[in-house]
Each structure stands twice: as C-alpha cells, then as structure tokens.
Amino acid sequence: MDFTNRSNELYDVIGIGLGPFNLGLAALLDSVPEVKSVFLEKKKSFNWHPGMLIDGTTLQVPFFADLVSMADVRSDYSFLSYLEAHNRLYHFYFLEKFHIPRKEYNHYCQWVSEQLDTCRFGMDVQSVVPVQLGSGDSVYEVTVWNDALQQTETIFTKHLVLGIGSVPYVPEAFQEMLGKSVFHSADYLSNKEICANAESVAVIGSGQSAAEVFLDVAKDQENQGFSLQWYTRSKGFFPMEYSKLGLEYFSPDYTRFFYQLPQEKKDQLLKEQDLLYKGISSETIADIYDYLYERSVGSEEPDICLQAMTEIVGIEKNETGFELHGYHRIKNERFVDKADVIILGTGYKPAFPGFLSKMKEWIAWDEYDRYKVKEDYRLETYVEGPGEIFVQNGEMHTHGVGAPDLGLGAHRNAIIINTITGRDVYPVQTKNVFQTFGTKAAHIPVPL
DSSP: OOOOSGGGOEEEEEEEOOSHHHHHHHHHHTTOTTSOEEEEESSSSOOSSGGGOOTTOBOSSOTTSSSSTTTOTTOTTSHHHHHHHTTOHHHHHHHOOSSOBHHHHHHHHHHHHHHOTTEEESEEEEEEEEEEOTTSOEEEEEEEEETTTTEEEEEEEEEEEEOOOEEEOOOHHHHTTOSSSEEEGGGHHHHHHHHHTOSEEEEEOOSHHHHHHHHHHHHHHHHHOOEEEEEOSSSSOOBOOOOHHHHGGGSHHHHHHHHTSOHHHHHHHHHHOGGGTSSBOHHHHHHHHHHHHHHTGGGOOOSEEEEOSEEEEEEEEOSSSEEEEEEETTTTEEEEEEESEEEEOOOEEEOOOGGGGGGGGGBOBOTTSOBOBOTTSBBOBOOOSSOOEEESSOOHHHHOTTTTOGGGHHHHHHHHHHHHHTSOSSOOOSOOOSSOSSOOTTSOOOOO
16 A cells, blocks of 8 residues: 555544544644644634633633643643733733633634644544555554545544544434524524524523523523523532532542443443533522522512423424423423523533444444443454554543543543553553542452
C-alpha cells in the first residue's frame, strides 16, 4: 500500500471529533513530537454547545478543569495561559470565581484550536475500516470528505480516538413533533425569538440545561406576557450533589474503584447516582427563586407554573398549537395543557457514529449493545495487531459518572497518551482523595 502522497499519510493517532476532550488530547500531544497525530472535525470551527451559550451561564466545574492543567499545569494551552495571552489575568484575579462563564470557556477552546496545526475543521469522516499493511500489521483506513477542497481523502492511522461526544436525547413519543416550535434545549438560542411571539411556552426536564432555559425564558415572559410552564417527572427541582466529599466521586480514584466492579453492580450504582450529574446547580436554583420572588412583589402573580412529579407522556398538534398530555406520578391523575412552543430539556445520550458502521462486527459489545471498554479506555475489538481504538465520553457504563466530566478529561488523555507511547509521558497519580471507596488494603473481607 502506497503512503507516499498526502492522501495516503500514515499517522500514529487520528482523533475523530473535536469537542473539549479530543481538543485536550491534541493540546497534550503537542509536546510529544514522536506521536504523529491529526484531529478531524466536520464543523467549520470549534463551537461548544452554541445553543446553550446563554448570557450569565457558567461551567459547573472549576477553571482547573481546562483542557490540560490536570495533567500538565505548565502547558502553554492552560486557561491561565489563555488569560495571560488576552491580558485578563488581573480581571480574573479580581473576579474571584472558580466557575468561569461558559462563553469564555468556549472562546478559550477556540483559542487553543486555532494554535494547533493538528486540528483540521471541515473534515467529515465517512468511514473507518481495518486494513493490513504488507508487513501484516493492521491499521485503520479513514475516509474523509474535505469540505474546503470538495473532495474525498483517504488517510491511515495506527490508533483511533473517538471524541464525538453525546447527542441530544428526545423521547420517542416527542420525535414526530420536532420542528420549529418543538425543539431540544441544545437548539435554544437559535429558536429563542419564537418564544416572544407565543401565547404559551412549556419547558420539559429538570436538569441544568432545562433550568437555565427556563430562567432565560422567564425573563422574556415578564415583557412579552406569554404563559410559562415547567414540567419535570422528577420528585422536585433538586440541586446537584456538590459537597466536597461528594465531588471526590469525580476522581481517578473512584473511576478505578468503579471499573473493578461487576457490570451488574455498575448499572445499579449509576441508577442511584442521578443527583451526582443530573440535578441543577444550587446557584441556578437560587437565581430562579430570587427572580420569582422579585416578580411576586406587591402580590403580583406572574403566569408561571413549576410542576414537579409530572410526566408529559405525549404531545398532539391542534389548530392553535399543541396539547400536552400529562400524568402526575404521585396523585395518579392525568391532565391536558396547551403550549405554542415546547422546549425539551431531556438530556443527551451516547452516539454510535455512522462512520463506524462498517466496523460494527469488529467491535465487542455487551448485552445492552454498549462498547466493552478496557480500563485504559481502549475498546475491545477483534482487530489483530497493535492498533487500538480509544473512546472519550462513551464509557460511563464501565468507568462511572466521571466519564462526561470535564475535570477528568486531562487525566483520561494522560492515560491514552501513556498507553500509545508505552511510557509515562504524563505521570498519573494514584491517591487523589481523602476517602476510601473500597476497603483498606490491610482489612480482610469477611463473607456475610
């Protein structure tokens, strides 16, 4: 096989998708010259959840959870380096906040992506298949549509890193209604103006995204006068767990503990840990309450309703808008409400990329059609040879609640880089928390 021309280059690593995790990998690999890498993204530029860059929203993790710092604080691509480059160190110093504006985090990531020659945008990966070299070693053939050149390229790599992230989740009962007036919160800002002309707006969901959208819509409701409902099937609008010892569950130590558990126990634990990652930040809850309190001054009653314990089981279109068919899960009562605009804050789900469709038979799946993932984030495959496929944020079922957390991204990338190079490029610490998740080594487990 000929690798002499540009369209047949052989890389050590190709990263597919350029979200924060693969962008962090690209940044950390910039200091590892023996690894030849390229990162491919079909979008024209880096843009992280643009539909949710609402004014006033912040990251839910401290700024140390940038692309690189938790693996290399001396990196030129840290958030502090970004502040220095933009003459914002004193501004940030006086701000005295750990949680930075989401808008600034997005700009920081754009700044990093623009400095890395290995990041190529407008590159839509079409397919990935394993092929053999004349030596007998397996590599991956990656077929890419180059939007700038309007042509297909074929490149080859020893290793792949999947960083495509998750996709908006819409319950099956709502999918037929998706359109201009029924949309996921991921598309909120591009559809925000529709709310201003509505007579009634409904927000469905109880996570952070639903809460941020509700508050932003409520501020418009004050001037526009439409009615606003917020429904969630959860038992309340509860805060996300954010105590200091609770945060230790987003550590390499807990990931290591979780990985060693039987899969049945992992699945059970994840169902019991919703508030570690599915709740609303206490700050957002406080902002919502403060806003509603101020709106109620003088015995005013804004046309706003917050209703928990309530599942919207169906949506039907009528001549004037939509009918929401609801069910109160505690009182066992059904009801019908109306809305002109419906915003679905129904979360995200892992995505199986179309470009891997030809690889499906080469990948090992568990009984629920999920990736089988090794502790160092390699997928279990049936491909012979040294080449590996790594996954970013597709391993919650095997590695626990920290999989989508920005604070563990650099740690995971350090492990991936160390695995690829066969050496400790970035040292990985083994003791990072005060608590013990299992039993102490000196203890002898006693059967019950």
